[in-house]
Amino acid sequence: MSGDVRIELPEARKDSHLRSDGAAISVERLDKSYDDNHVINDMTFEFERGKVYVIMGPSGCGKSTLLRQMIGAEMPDAGKVLIDGIDIHSHSRKVRDEARRKFGVLFQSSALLNGLTVAENVALPIQRHTDLPQSTIDLMVKLKLELVGMGGALDKYPYEISGGMKKRAGLARAIALDPAIVFYDEPSAGLDPVMIGVIDKLIKDLTSKLGITSVVITHEMPSIFRIADEVLMLFNGRIVFRGSPEGLRNSSDPLVRQFLKGDPEGPINAPRQLSELSERLIGPSARQGSSNG
Ligand SMILES: Nc1ncnc2c1ncn2[C@@H]1O[C@H](COP(=O)(O)OP(=O)(O)OP(=O)(O)O)[C@@H](O)[C@H]1O
């Protein structure tokens, strides 16, 4: 595209910038249960602006549940989530909308609408949240798609593009309104190692070049060490580790060690239940056999 296109920042985009000096995200004494399954247990933490935070932990430990509370998609039983100091669960819709304008979300499925082209998908949040003329929206969409290396796929439909391209289109849509924060739920799921590297680089670049705060849920160990400024590991509804990727690598915590090694034997619940089950079914020798092997 031509080099000297200028776009005025509309109001909605100014709003999306973080205003205060406080935390980008602040989670205070958050609690969430489903019946008697206590998924988030009195969780408190803060995320600073302009960093990449990785949330990891075994399957079922509550990562997606935590994400849903943080983006206001679900009400917690207790506690608060503040996005740039604004309560995402406020009773006032106006306040909730103000908080929502500050972040974008890349869902695991990319969640593109199949009946719309890639460009139309990216335009959707801009049309919904601003009164900008279509010509300006077209330019914004083009810029965002070029930023994620998808400038040539504007008129393609989601079913015509690969999984990696869908992720990138989903990312373009997540940053359509220039959010201060982007949440990613398993951005590398189902992608090949090279495409995972591409997505990792995009996350890193968006964070460093645009000053975005990134919150990434991932299991992908190479990604964690490539992108994270800080890592949080969840287990049994609590944060069991918070620190640098280096700190994670050197941690002596048995939960962390087991997770990093991918060891089926150890303190992490589900595999233990599984090995107890196999013990009950085929006797203790099965377990000894597996730990020798
Ligand atoms: N809407 C819901 N209703 C009832 N139980 C739920 C609901 N959502 C999640 N759970 C339960 O909460 C727990 C945490 O689920 P969650 O999806 O947050 O885990 P996760 O860490 O994202 O796992 P994965 O790595 O497999 O995606 C699980 O025991 C799950 O069965």
Ligand SMILES: [Mg+2]
């Ligand atoms: Mg999940």
